[in-house]
Amino acid sequence: MNVRSPERPLATAPGDLPPLTVAEVVHRPVAEPDAVRSGDxxxxxxxxxxxxxxxxxxxxxxxxxxxxxTLAFVRGTSRRGRAVLGLTLGIADLIVLAALVSSSGAVEWSFG
Structure with a gap:
């Protein structure tokens, strides 16, 4: 029976990532749970x-x-500027809605 040693890499297709050894394949850590997600x-x-x-x-x-x-901030995003802009624009959306409702008395508006 031919058994590979841990130092000998497994064969990979051209263009793949660097080859893994048998030890790396057998002792590969399990992926992190979905609870640790990016907020980007x-x-x-x-x-x-x-x-x-x-x-x-x-x-x-x-x-x-x-x-x-808010979800992005809770998850710890690396794009804090985008999250701040999203929060600011979301609040601005509600302010625009309030201004339009108070001026026309309806929840609808149009261009022109």
């Missing part, structure tokens, strides 16, 4: 939703932007 996605989504919310659907997109920015 919610930060960017918050910014985009807050920006779009200034133009349309601010009653829906404003609170979503605020919630996603």
């Amino acid at each position: 996605g919610p930060a960017v989504a918050s910014f985009v939703l807050g920006l779009v919310g200034l133009l349309a659907l601010n009653i829906v997109l404003g609170p979503m932007a605020i919630a996603l920015a």
